[in-house]
Amino acid sequence: MSKVLTFGEIMLRLSTSPGTHFSNIVSFQAHYGGAEANVAVNLANFGYDVAFASKVPDNALGLSVKRHLQKYGVNTKPLLLGGNRLGTYYLDSGVGERSSAVIYDRANSSFASVQEMEWDFEQLFENVDILHLSGITPALSEKLAEISLRLVKEAKKRDIKVSFDINFRSKLWNHDQASRTLAKILPYVDYCSAGKMDAIYLLGIPENQTEQDDTDYYYQKMHEKYNNIEVFYSTKREVHSATSNSLQGTLWKDGKTYVSKVHKLEPIIDRVGGGDAFSAGILHGLVTGADLNYTVSFASAYSGLKHTIYGDCNPFAIRDVENLMENGSAKINR
């Protein structure tokens, strides 16, 4: 199977139990996650040979991150040990009308403090078919924006496909900063996850005044701007409550938009990582050359499964997704 490299930050997530206020908890649930790390784990669960490049402190927390990744078969050779601290974030789990809330405590982490290119390009890219990163990485520091740019350039030099999820985080940077950096990176990208808001606020696409369907319109316009990008994809999420959403996947290629069925996600156990699961599902479809309707359906079903599990990463394998696609939730198999 294909070999994949992802590059980004992985954090410790400390979350409350549903129905318990921060000031009343006696313990925090602990998970490890980050956009690129999640994609790495998810693709490893599909059987790919995936390496995750990052940096975590050389202590018990760093070791825990390493074991978390290894558990799912992710290659941790490019996971450097060193620096000051592990990035952390707190998740206050929402219920019904009360939405989830995140408190970031990720500044000055070992990864965000990287001051030079500490990874060797030759080793990193050996036999790699796809490089995946997200907009979170260049948002972390000037230096990481620079390294991200070098990575996508080096990947292109080696004919490696570049997958990029825009993943805008307003707590990390603003629209202007993001736009400037994205304008440098996107010319090297092959597959891009971007939605309507990204198109308008980060890529400068004018709002849709036509009668064309929004999805078609924005994908088309983004492609016109960056015609190096072969495939666009994203999820449309209708939020009924913190624990009930509808989710539909869309994918654009060669001027045509493919959409999945609408998944009713209720109750939602944990939506963090739902987008990363969708990205992993799309990449799986693309590298296997699967039918694009199947691809978008597979990715959506896989994203749906993520919402039924605590934690940022999606422990399910291809057969679990196919089982859901075929049988739905109709019965206990016994």
Next chain:
Amino acid sequence: MSKVLTFGEIMLRLSTSPGTHFSNIVSFQAHYGGAEANVAVNLANFGYDVAFASKVPDNALGLSVKRHLQKYGVNTKPLLLGGNRLGTYYLDSGVGERSSAVIYDRANSSFASVQEMEWDFEQLFENVDILHLSGITPALSEKLAEISLRLVKEAKKRDIKVSFDINFRSKLWNHDQASRTLAKILPYVDYCSAGKMDAIYLLGIPENQTEQDDTDYYYQKMHEKYNNIEVFYSTKREVHSATSNSLQGTLWKDGKTYVSKVHKLEPIIDRVGGGDAFSAGILHGLVTGADLNYTVSFASAYSGLKHTIYGDCNPFAIRDVENLMENGSAKINR
């Protein structure tokens, strides 16, 4: 900010975990609550200077109650230590079609056994702006009915606003007993939480045969009977199942009824204390002289938040309510 005094019983609540039968539990979840104590905690969370007057045993349980109240900033100087036992109740948490059930074990508690006025009026009422109590307190004993009456009279003497939540509990007294006592207390009340059933069965209002809206009718009639009461309020709850309700707040003043939007509460984590949260929200609106539409909306949203948290009291602050009122549950802020 205003200074508030509440007076009533606080109990230990022992509840089962959802999905577990009483006879199969290995532990009970422990919370502390009572109508007036909950209002005290809720108003303290809004920043008010709130004191709670009651009596609990001078042992580890009494100390736990005291610390529970202090945690949220409630002034516990008028919380007396002494007597025999802490009132207790068991909550069997309902799910779906199966409703929650309560087993009271509150008889002979330190508070219910109070035999004389053990609090000093001067100290109790020093600088107080509002006195809040509920119909549960006079229901506990003849003596407490007498003390409740003295308290509202003393409050009125001092130009303190009196807030009273009828809160009828059929396991504590019957309609006749309640009616007789309420008839003595209500003439001293300024703000009163009462609904249609209270109007008919406790205040002797004839059933609505007119074409007038029920809410308007009963509020109007109650006001006609007790025109000292400036404000009436209550929630209307439609129960779809133990874990799914719709809730709407209403408030009446100067001949006009104000209603909030209908909140869809699903899943309900814990509905106990939902009414007390609504009362606290209304009092907050009234003492700040807020717009009455805002007031009823704020109180309803605050009551809605309560349903997302285990325990009788509502740990959220004003900014959490306003955040819900502005943004709904639409997204994770990150």
Next chain:
Amino acid sequence: MSKVLTFGEIMLRLSTSPGTHFSNIVSFQAHYGGAEANVAVNLANFGYDVAFASKVPDNALGLSVKRHLQKYGVNTKPLLLGGNRLGTYYLDSGVGERSSAVIYDRANSSFASVQEMEWDFEQLFENVDILHLSGITPALSEKLAEISLRLVKEAKKRDIKVSFDINFRSKLWNHDQASRTLAKILPYVDYCSAGKMDAIYLLGIPENQTEQDDTDYYYQKMHEKYNNIEVFYSTKREVHSATSNSLQGTLWKDGKTYVSKVHKLEPIIDRVGGGDAFSAGILHGLVTGADLNYTVSFASAYSGLKHTIYGDCNPFAIRDVENLMENGSAKINR
């Protein structure tokens, strides 16, 4: 009250917590259950004198099974201690779109390995009014199919009513094997739980091409084939998701079908044992000679209650069911 005997396998069930993947669990929830054991517990909770005949290993697990049954008042004299192991199964608890999954590890259990009739008929049947077993028992081994047949014959000899739940399990046997065995057992049965699929695939009833209602048609046809069977019953379940179902009970007697209201089961805590609860409810109605509309309603409500509790057996008593039938989930009683 009547005396009941049930015969079958009881297993240890190891289940994951909702929202947690098998590979990430740190503990399994432990419950004990099996179709006939569940019916025994349920009927004991109604106050019947119920004995459960089976075999479990003579070790701490066997003792735990015995205590589980005794807890609810089931007579464990015919629960033999011996053999190699306790049958086990793993339950991966589904959520929303993701359905539950079962991994059986029941082969070679003490019960499935029974090689001869180890119970004494005279003792087993002393004063018994009803014998209940399900299609799982004869599916476990040739020997158990033979013993099942002897049991129903011996029961009939003694004028004991025979209740039989077809309970087809595709992981234990196939349609052909089941059909052959059922053809021998059903002539001795008085009350039978069977649905459309059972009718078509196991009893050889042709698919309904008529305009008659499916329920009526299949019950009628099954009765035509086995006119010794007085009563047929089963539940119709519409599966919206793993945690949301609609359930309706049906019962046929003397050419007439009786149906319960449709119960909305949401959220479902645990649906395992829902069918056994329905069977117990039906048997209760039949032995008390209750009205058949009441009977099917009682059984459906009792089955609904089961879905609100973890574990295979239904801890509720008659008054809990009647409480649900009268009051619904409308309010907390306090």
Next chain:
Amino acid sequence: MSKVLTFGEIMLRLSTSPGTHFSNIVSFQAHYGGAEANVAVNLANFGYDVAFASKVPDNALGLSVKRHLQKYGVNTKPLLLGGNRLGTYYLDSGVGERSSAVIYDRANSSFASVQEMEWDFEQLFENVDILHLSGITPALSEKLAEISLRLVKEAKKRDIKVSFDINFRSKLWNHDQASRTLAKILPYVDYCSAGKMDAIYLLGIPENQTEQDDTDYYYQKMHEKYNNIEVFYSTKREVHSATSNSLQGTLWKDGKTYVSKVHKLEPIIDRVGGGDAFSAGILHGLVTGADLNYTVSFASAYSGLKHTIYGDCNPFAIRDVENLMENGSAKINR
């Protein structure tokens, strides 16, 4: 095997987890226990036909008590349902230097409020060989002291052996009250658990000024006073800390004292019920006519096992005790 009847109160015990202060707990561990109920469970675990007579409220708590007793095979026919409440006590679990502490909340329980003899003597005593009760029962009320006396008298009339554990509780009565009541009961007792403090403060035995061993002296003197009592027994406990004790059993019969080895109990999981386990062990030895050295060793080992388990009752069977007596704790059997 012999048939046994015990009579007394059973309570809900709510305990903290070790290392957690009352004011910081989020849940209480729940167990059910009481001196006579524990002896009943323990003897049932040895295979005896044991009935427990008491009274608990007719609600979910009473049902839970009933199921707790049934689980171990105790006959609950004489467990009446009715009255106001279930007696409760809180246990603050000690660690090391900090001792455990108990808060009783047992006043006005259904059992303590019994006002007349609600059990039928003929039914109670049918085929009974031994009646066991403890000094806690007559301490609960004048009425229960009277009923206790009638029970031992009726037992003697029927040639039933009477076993009585003095079990003095200073929170229930004082030395004078206890002495007066014991003086009436002890003339009907055959087997009595009493120690040095009981002898001096409750039975009026002068302190040992002789050179005789204390154990011999007090047993001898008590026997001189009540020569109807055939057997005396008790444990000597040296308390090194809340979690480390040494325990030795002693038994006196026919002028001779038998002692067990000293058991080192460390760490102690839960010492509540350790005395009841010893009593059950002694009764087992006496009714089987076992060697008295064996009897006191068996009872001590069984009491030791109790200290390794949470809760008031001792779930182990005869073979577990014999296993400990033969092999000690030396190795894992695998």
Next chain:
Amino acid sequence: MSKVLTFGEIMLRLSTSPGTHFSNIVSFQAHYGGAEANVAVNLANFGYDVAFASKVPDNALGLSVKRHLQKYGVNTKPLLLGGNRLGTYYLDSGVGERSSAVIYDRANSSFASVQEMEWDFEQLFENVDILHLSGITPALSEKLAEISLRLVKEAKKRDIKVSFDINFRSKLWNHDQASRTLAKILPYVDYCSAGKMDAIYLLGIPENQTEQDDTDYYYQKMHEKYNNIEVFYSTKREVHSATSNSLQGTLWKDGKTYVSKVHKLEPIIDRVGGGDAFSAGILHGLVTGADLNYTVSFASAYSGLKHTIYGDCNPFAIRDVENLMENGSAKINR
């Protein structure tokens, strides 16, 4: 009672459960603590009017800290809300031969980043009798060293007693840095917790070559150097294993050393905060003018109690300590 002010950092502590490796945990136990915050809580538990001055972020974590302190009655008016993050540390709980380990993640916290004196002296010191701080505060930053010095000077100006616990932390500063700062602060101190290592490495006392007892020698020499310091105190801890220690308190005043009995601490639930408990106990003795033998015994017993409870602070009250001093761990009081 006296009024106390403490000043320092409070952190979130995330700890593993005993017996679980960092890389295998699914949740972290959460507690809040810090040397000066712990002393504040402990003194509040004795009934003192204690205020804690510090700074925490204005988010759910800061609110949780505030509620933690309020729970025990600590006045949080001087607890500022603002800045970037809450200091955090991870505690890997040791067992037996394996010692506990701490990973600090406290850099850049809201408190450590304080850049100017944000508290008003007049308000801070109003009616204060004692100011307590530890060497951790000046170790956090140059600025906090400066503020610490100003605080002790301002306190002396107002005739407020200054209590200072040297509390050297090698992960925060080295011997040289600490010595220089201490040399400025100690001239303003009245009560000082310092041991042999502090004397040698931080205060420049030559090692004891005399025949004098070490404790006497170092206290004497430190007093010679800083004769403004009236009272020295510290604990001597013999570590048998991570879960078994012996602890003895010592106190020096007017040329005389007072020692407590040796407490055997086994098993140790959590030793963090044991020194802060000792400090609080000593301060209680000093401000009440208690006998110095009593004072050192009280402080040691109180420190011993801390080791029996999870978390940094000591929830026990004066009567709990006196109970331990009088009765030891000998029995359950019931």
Next chain:
Amino acid sequence: MSKVLTFGEIMLRLSTSPGTHFSNIVSFQAHYGGAEANVAVNLANFGYDVAFASKVPDNALGLSVKRHLQKYGVNTKPLLLGGNRLGTYYLDSGVGERSSAVIYDRANSSFASVQEMEWDFEQLFENVDILHLSGITPALSEKLAEISLRLVKEAKKRDIKVSFDINFRSKLWNHDQASRTLAKILPYVDYCSAGKMDAIYLLGIPENQTEQDDTDYYYQKMHEKYNNIEVFYSTKREVHSATSNSLQGTLWKDGKTYVSKVHKLEPIIDRVGGGDAFSAGILHGLVTGADLNYTVSFASAYSGLKHTIYGDCNPFAIRDVENLMENGSAKINR
């Protein structure tokens, strides 16, 4: 670093929480382990390239095993997926006088049912330096005894060191069966873990009648019998109670015995896997050519660490062991 291959069974272990009886548990703690799998994990934690060859079912349990091994970096390429079931065992955790007990439920597992050599020798042994297996593997079936013998022969052919831990399990085979099989395997072994009981009962060494030290005598005699075995090693365990042991490691090479200090293991969290940890520590010393005193001390310390952690495998790394060897448990590093 060296490359290691281990071969054996890995099982799911279901254990009770300390202090809870089997019949009262609501959940089982889940761990995965087996002698050879544990050695594999332990050596991977030291940084070796370790592969584990075995067979587990192709379901969620097999996947969980695979992820368990991967987590620690074990290469799972030779872990085959297939067959019927995962071997299981129940562990009743002992406390104090009550020893732990194991119930095996491992018969008919995927591994034990292997009927032919399903692994390819060339792939298995590629670059391997050490093969490790234990006497449990040949005890599982005739076929596995045969495969074990082939493996050691093939290893010797390739100049691979063979490490063998006798690990006699009386529940799997008897002395005669074991002796016969060991007699075939031991001639191919280089490093062997065997103790006095093994020497006498399995290797036919006459009991020591000489004045020689037992350890020296038996190692010497075993070496005389199998002079191909270069190194013998084992632990001597003195069992004070289930939760308190003393443990000393011994190692023999070239006629000389090396012993570690005696480790006091108290409290023991979990002793399962303690021997496997010792083996891993010895192998680490041998392959690095470390000093033999260091080697036996390292292995003993590493085994000691295992006893402080739940589960069969030892999560600690070389630096943790060295930290314990240097510092003991004396203090918290902060």
